[in-house]
Amino acid sequence: MQFSSRLIEDAVNAFASLPGIGKKTALRLVLDLVQRPTEDSVQLARSIAGMRENIQHCITCGNLSDQTVCAICRDRRRDTSIICVVESIRDVMAIEDTQQYRGLYHVLGGVISPIEGIGPADLNIDTLISRAKSEEVEEIIMAISPTIEGETTIFYLNKQLADTAVQVSSIARGVSFGGELEYADEVTLGRSIVARRKL
Amino acid sequence: MQFSSRLIEDAVNAFASLPGIGKKTALRLVLDLVQRPTEDSVQLARSIAGMRENIQHCITCGNLSDQTVCAICRDRRRDTSIICVVESIRDVMAIEDTQQYRGLYHVLGGVISPIEGIGPADLNIDTLISRAKSEEVEEIIMAISPTIEGETTIFYLNKQLADTAVQVSSIARGVSFGGELEYADEVTLGRSIVARRKL
Incomplete structure (x- = not known):
């Protein structure tokens, strides 16, 4: 892929380093940002950097959190x-x-x-x-x-x-709700018979 | 989708505003960034903001460019x-x-x-x-x-x-190279007969 702009190339490469995003998708994202107001890109950049710099693992449960102890543990x-x-x-x-x-x-x-x-x-x-x-x-x-x-x-x-x-x-294991018995895999179906419950 | 972290939520929403990226994909990207060194996220943020703030349209040809005149026009x-x-x-x-x-x-x-x-x-x-x-x-x-x-x-x-x-x-129009004639659409095939060239 030939880029006439170094700025575009850098941004495409940065996006393409994310999982599941190839160069073509990255270019689509970059060209979309170019067509939108500068504020949108600045906002995106700020959320990414701010998130990564300030995120931490809750010292109690290990969940991702904005503070030392996460919102669930604090609740x-x-x-x-x-x-x-x-x-x-x-x-x-x-x-x-x-x-x-x-x-x-x-x-x-x-x-x-x-x-x-x-x-x-x-x-x-x-x-x-x-x-x-x-x-x-x-x-x-x-x-x-x-x-x-x-x-x-x-x-x-x-x-x-x-x-x-x-x-x-x-947690309970067995046949999914809404699933048809004939399509359940053997192991799941077998175990769900062994682990049957009284109604 | 319930987020226990405001930072994660903001970053997911920012990514999900891009075309073709839904909330689930956005979350995957954000969690990937969390697991990588902070430097990666800072780099991504910097390329996005830097690209949008400094990119311009070449005054000669309208191509995206790092400078007033693009690299192709300058070449x-x-x-x-x-x-x-x-x-x-x-x-x-x-x-x-x-x-x-x-x-x-x-x-x-x-x-x-x-x-x-x-x-x-x-x-x-x-x-x-x-x-x-x-x-x-x-x-x-x-x-x-x-x-x-x-x-x-x-x-x-x-x-x-x-x-x-x-x-x-x-530019020339006609049947694609490597394409089979029988699969070419009628308009393309018809026009390529009318616009035939001498060998």
């Missing part, structure tokens, strides 16, 4: 006796969007994966154990993806939490 | 007797990428489109006419999309250029 109306353990901030947002949960969270920052060289020490596990030992917490819900790495992580955490008084649970 | 090795008229900077880049053209360009900034309310006065046409009247220019090539609006624009420009000494031409 007095939430149930502090339950902690939901998730892999990433994206899962926090997905669960918050359901509006079905009013407890706290704990963001691990990933799952144990020997293949990718991620061990328990690389994850935000120590703080979870110390939170579990505080008197307030009664239940810890594992909301971790049902993959091999996810199951390993749940197994590890469950063992670590064995000598605390908390009740450890896992 | 002494280029053939100043030919001007290729295009709709947008994207077309300049596409033609430059072919490495088949060493003349100058003229960027109209669009095509005449009564439906969208774009008339000749909204396009960069006056400067083209004055360039055509300078002694140096011998040929003007119309490299404009073969749509109804494009053809209208070519017709208009051709009329405006009638009382100048320049030769007006159009």
Whole structure:
């Protein structure tokens, strides 16, 4: 791609370094910004730099936060006796969007994966154990993806939490609501029969 | 989408204002930036703001440029007797990428489109006419999309250029190289028979 402007080239390269954005898409974004008022670009630039410079991880739960302790941990109306353990901030947002949960969270920052060289020490596990030992917490819900790495992580955490008084649970797994039985995969369908519930 | 951080929310909204980027994609970009060094985000922000604040339209050809006159117009090795008229900077880049053209360009900034309310006065046409009247220019090539609006624009420009000494031409149209005849559309195939060339 030949650029007649160094400024355009730099901006395209900067956008193209983002995941899922190629040079053509980057050029489209840059040319769109050129056609819009300068204020829009300045605003975008300010949000990006400001976000990255001021964002921090909540010292309690590991969630991304504007302050030392995140908005969810600070919220007095939430149930502090339950902690939901998730892999990433994206899962926090997905669960918050359901509006079905009013407890706290704990963001691990990933799952144990020997293949990718991620061990328990690389994850935000120590703080979870110390939170579990505080008197307030009664239940810890594992909301971790049902993959091999996810199951390993749940197994590890469950063992670590064995000598605390908390009740450890896992989110329900089974056939999706609205899904047709014949299209559910074998493992899910098989396990959902084994783990059947009384009506 | 529930955000626990105002900073993340602002950055997601800023990204999502770009064309073709939804909230989910924007969140993916923002979380990617969070995981990378702060320097990357600062660099991206600086390129965006710097580009928009300093970019200008070349006073000669209308191309986007870092300086008052663009790099192509400044290039002494280029053939100043030919001007290729295009709709947008994207077309300049596409033609430059072919490495088949060493003349100058003229960027109209669009095509005449009564439906969208774009008339000749909204396009960069006056400067083209004055360039055509300078002694140096011998040929003007119309490299404009073969749509109804494009053809209208070519017709208009051709009329405006009638009382100048320049030769007006159009890029060749016909069946694509590597394309199969049976898949070419009727209009293209029909016209390519009418406009056949001697071998």
